[in-house]
Amino acid sequence: MELAVTLAGTSSFLSNPSSIAHAHPALHDLQYSRQAGELNDVLVFMVPSASDPAVKQEVVQVLQGLEGIIRVDELVPRRRAKRDEF
Numbered sequence: 001m002e003l004a005v006t007l008a009g010t011s012s013f014l015s016n017p018s019s020i021a022h023a024h025p026a027l028h029d030l031q032y033s034r035q036a037g038e039l040n041d042v043l044v045f046m047v048p049s050a051s052d053p054a055v056k057q058e059v060v061q062v063l064q065g066l067e068g069i070i071r072v073d074e075l076v077p078r079r080r081a082k083r084d085e086f
Contacts, residue, residue, distance in 0.1 A: 001046070001047045001056060001074060002033065002044055002045070002046055002047075002074070002075040003044070003045045003046075003047060003059075003060070003063070003072055003073065003074055003075065004036055004042055004043070004044055004072070004073045004074075004075055005020070005042070005043050005044075005045055005063060005069055005071075005072055006041060006042050006069070006070045006071040006072075006073075007041045007042070007043065007068055007069060007070065008041070008068050008069070008070055009041060010068070011041075011067075011068030011069070012068060013043075013068055013069070014040075014041065017032040017043050017045075018032045020032075020045070020063070020066070023062075023066055024062045024066070026058050026059055026062045027059060027062060027063070029047055029048055029049045030045050030046075030047055030059070031045060031046045031047075031048070032044075032045055033045055033046050044075065047059055056074075060072050060074070
């Protein structure tokens with residue numbers, strides 16, 4: 001599962017994104033992946049152990065409760081639609 005985490009401009013996690021994994025025991029598998037495009041305040045994290053819906057929900061709730069985190073969205077892979085071919 002991939003999560004897009006939007007941080008406040010003053011969040012301490014901006015300078016060290018990996019430190020989010022140490023903020024709570026439920027986040028121990030959280031891995032920093034990359035910045036979301038050109039957005040400096042949106043970071044993408046991977047959660048390899050989130051196949052169980054209860055674990056997934058707990059991780060999202062813990063992230064939303066951390067100071068400095070504004071929003072958490074699950075990234076869902078989608079296939080691009082083909083254009084009509086004539």
